[in-house]
Amino acid sequence: MTTVLLVHAVPLWRASLACLLSTDPQIQVRTTDKGGVRGCMTECPADVIVADLECPHSMEVLTFMESLRGPAGQLPALVVLARGDRAGDLRRACDAGATGYVDKLGPVDNLGSVVRKVAAGGRHIDESLAFGLLHATDVPLSPRELRVLALAAEGESVSAIASALHLASGTVRNYLAAAIRKTGARNRMDAIRLSRDFGWL
Structure with a gap:
């Protein structure tokens, strides 16, 4: 029997995916949102965690995967539901x-x-995701440029971003200009849109 912990923030989708997995008699499914992952894994560790990368808070689940390492040093296997046109999501899942x-x-x-x-220790990549996964590391923006762009996406002004990151306003403008140039965008909002489309933000 393979035990699965299905993580999804949306109750309807969580229940639907659980029903789909439960049709396999060799799979036992438990479900939770991102806040219950650690508790579920402590109470009864699952063999596999399944997460939808477009689900709200899914990236937070990815960031604390390492903390779920068991006493013998093993990590649960991770299966992600993804889209091939969001290379950034695939990169984070790979990481x-x-x-x-x-x-x-x-x-x-x-x-x-x-x-x-x-x-069982195997690997699987849907053919339609293979090309995106090959290019998952090709994120043209630096971590600092992504951070500045993310704050801009939240509506923060240049001065507010500079204060939050302890940078000069001119440096923030330079990072934004670099992000616009590297993404091939027309302006800041277009750079934000493109970065979201590719899953970098």
């Missing part, structure tokens, strides 16, 4: 140690078999 990549816009009939394969 978090995901070994299963399922196209959330593709057929759903193989999700159970992918979960069991990954639980």
Whole structure:
């Protein structure tokens, strides 16, 4: 029996995915939102964590995967539901140690078999995600440029960003100009839109 912890913030989608996985008699499914992951894994560690990368707070789940390492040093396997046009999401999943990549816009009939394969130590990448995963490391923006752009996306002014990051206002403008240039955007808002489309923000 393969035990799965399905993490999703939206109750309806969480229940739907759990029903889909439960049709496989070899899979036992528990569900939670991101706040319950640590408690669930402490109470009864799962073999596999399944997360939808477009789900709210999914990136937070990826960031604390390492903290879920068990007493023997093992980490739960990670399967992500993703889109091939969001290279940034795929990169973050790769950094978090995901070994299963399922196209959330593709057929759903193989999700159970992918979960069991990954639980057994295998790897799986849907063909439609392979190209995106190959280019997942090609993020043209530096971490600082991404941070400045993320604050700008929240509506912060140049002076507020400078204060938050302990930078000069001119330096913040330089980072924004670099982000616009590197993304090929027309202006700051276009750079934010493109970065979100690619999953970098």
